[in-house]
Amino acid sequence: MTPRARQAIEDAEIIVGYDTYLDLIKALLPAKTTIGTGMMQEIDRCQAAVDKAMTGKQVAVISSGDPGIYGMAGLVLELVGKQPAARQPEVEVIPGISAVGAAASILGAPLMHDFAVISLSDLLTPWEVIKKRVEMAVAGDFVIAIYNPKSTRRTSQIETVREIALKHRQADTPVGIVHHATRTKEDMTLSTLDNFTKEHIDMFSLVIIGNSQTYTANGKMITPRGYHV
Incomplete structure (x- = not known):
């Protein structure tokens, strides 16, 4: 807040x-x-x-x-x-700290280059539309942040995302999972594209899938911006 x-x-x-x-x-x-x-x-x-x-x-x-x-x-x-x-009453939209920004700070610096944010909830958006967005984002080599990755009802969609991503990225591509970002139950897990769905994921989680350049070092997930270090 x-x-x-x-x-x-x-x-x-x-x-x-x-x-x-x-x-x-x-x-x-x-x-x-x-x-x-x-x-x-x-x-x-x-x-x-x-x-x-x-x-x-x-x-x-x-x-x-x-x-x-x-x-x-x-x-x-x-x-x-x-x-x-x-x-009409006056409306002021007051920004907060988004889950994607909060989760990224906990993981390190995974959003230092272009990224896409996609929700897997199909309550308001058809699953076929969501799946197409995932396919386009992965093909474009965007880092992908996943909101609403899994619920008690929706369990297969995150597996489909993994399968789509593996068509374009290496199996060892870093994936970060953050639960309850900035709240009292906060925790994070670093995994890989081939294994991340084995970790605990629920509606209080945000998943960030790295692009082709993302790597991990010292327990942090980093996507280079392109500076010559």
């Missing part, structure tokens, strides 16, 4: 968010009105936030990581845009 984001939470009268994320910041919420919903209720909670803001309340909609990266910023802006122009 950035100091600016913390200040916005402290200044707000009403805090809206996914129940799990509200629980993560409960120390900041005494005397605050909160509106929480479960998974798959994103539209309902963002609409509730817009409705409260239209009454003149100062509302903060929270997201894990950065609200503009797989967060709620886009949905809030879309819902505000549906309101009459004269009544």
Whole structure:
């Protein structure tokens, strides 16, 4: 969390968010009105936030990581845009620290060159589209950061990513796995492309697959930018 984001939470009268994320910041919420919903209720909670803001309340909609990266910023802006122009509340998107940035810092410096960020969740994006994006990113030799890599329901998709990547990259290509980046249960694992799916991976994990130049040294994952060292 950035100091600016913390200040916005402290200044707000009403805090809206996914129940799990509200629980993560409960120390900041005494005397605050909160509106929480479960998974798959994103539209309902963002609409509730817009409705409260239209009454003149100062509302903060929270997201894990950065609200503009797989967060709620886009949905809030879309819902505000549906309101009459004269009544639309002002929206400020306050950046946080994205999971990909946090995980990269824990692993070392795997994102020093071009990279692609892909979510394996097929709730809103068809799997065939996701798979095509993976294929194009791997063929283009991008470092690939994987959000939502595996859940109790989705177990085979990460294996498919591995198979696609092995068509273009060496089996010993470094792969980093970070769980709970910057949270109390944080841990990281360095593995390789041929073996990384044997490690523990879940919805609190972020996976970073190196490109053809990525290597590991002293327990760190490094993708050279191209400087002559």
